[in-house]
Amino acid sequence: MNIFLLYLQVFVVGGTFCLIGQILINTTKLTSARILVIFLLLGVVLEAARLYQPIKEFGQAGATVPIIGFGANLARGAIKGALERGFIGAMTGGVQSAAAGLAGVIAIGFAVAVFSKARTKK
Amino acid sequence: MENKEYLKTVRKEMPKSKHALTMVRAFLTGGLICVIGQAIFDTLKYFMPLVVEEMIHQYTITILILITGILTGIGVYDKIGKFGGAGSIISITGFANSVVAPAIEHKREGYILGLCANMFTIAGPVIVLGIAASVIVGILAMIFPGLFLR
Numbered sequence: 001m002n003i004f005l006l007y008l009q010v011f012v013v014g015g016t017f018c019l020i021g022q023i024l025i026n027t028t029k030l031t032s033a034r035i036l037v038i039f040l041l042l043g044v045v046l047e048a049a050r051l052y053q054p055i056k057e058f059g060q061a062g063a064t065v066p067i068i069g070f071g072a073n074l075a076r077g078a079i080k081g082a083l084e085r086g087f088i089g090a091m092t093g094g095v096q097s098a099a100a101g102l103a104g105v106i107a108i109g110f111a112v113a114v115f116s117k118a119r120t121k122k
Numbered sequence: 123m124e125n126k127e128y129l130k131t132v133r134k135e136m137p138k139s140k141h142a143l144t145m146v147r148a149f150l151t152g153g154l155i156c157v158i159g160q161a162i163f164d165t166l167k168y169f170m171p172l173v174v175e176e177m178i179h180q181y182t183i184t185i186l187i188l189i190t191g192i193l194t195g196i197g198v199y200d201k202i203g204k205f206g207g208a209g210s211i212i213s214i215t216g217f218a219n220s221v222v223a224p225a226i227e228h229k230r231e232g233y234i235l236g237l238c239a240n241m242f243t244i245a246g247p248v249i250v251l252g253i254a255a256s257v258i259v260g261i262l263a264m265i266f267p268g269l270f271l272r
Contacts, residue, residue, distance in 0.1 A: 048263075
């Protein structure tokens with residue numbers, strides 16, 4: 001595939017998610033925690049309804065880097081786990097497939113916070 | 123009278139144009155972050171052609187989190203956030219920033235009750251609801267496997 005076209009698709013898909021988020025912020029004054037939660041749950045629902053896979057195939061990183069992709073990843077892992085290993089798979093599958101993001105955020109976040117100095121906000 | 127009318131129009135017009143600008147900025151910032159993610163993914167895939175895509179994807183996410191962590195630590199991500207609005211919030215980098223920023227801010231209150239306890243002021247709800255929702259979906263998939271077979 002034409003690499004320029006692929007990157008354009010990534011850009012447009014990722015940008016569109018953020019555009020929707022910005023519209024939500026502008027029109028409803030939602031805080032960033034709520035925006036994150038909405039997009040995450042939207043990802044879970046879309047993946048469960050099998051609607052996220054086509055978006056992912058089209059948008060690649062544009063669909064996996066936004067938090068909505070994190071939600072889709074959680075749901076995909078849970079479904080895969082449930083189908084392969086039953087109840088325990090349903091419980092652990094989601095966290096398993098999202099483990100890279102979770103552990104990364106916690107470990108890297110801790111390390112960075114330990115080594116940086118608090119700045120006074122201007 | 124005229125003055126009042128003028129002020130009315132100003133109030134009506136001002137936020138709108140500001141909205142348009144923030145939307146463009148969010149689109150550009152979010153798109154660019156995803157393009158960087160894709161570039162990291164493609165580079166890793168080029169150097170590790172035998173590794174499964176799922177794992178390269180996880181490497182990509184981890185690298186993005188690492189970059190965000192460092193940018194937050196040196197105070198650059200704050201500026202990206204001011205420019206990009208939702209573009210810097212919605213991606214996994216925004217999630218990472220939401221963990222690192224309060225951790226640094228509350229560091230002076232101590233490591234346990236300051237840094238560690240405040241890491242999840244924003245990310246906490248995201249993790250709780252995300253995992254809870256994934257378990258619900260998983261249990262639904264266990265009860266109605268036919269609906270979820272791909």
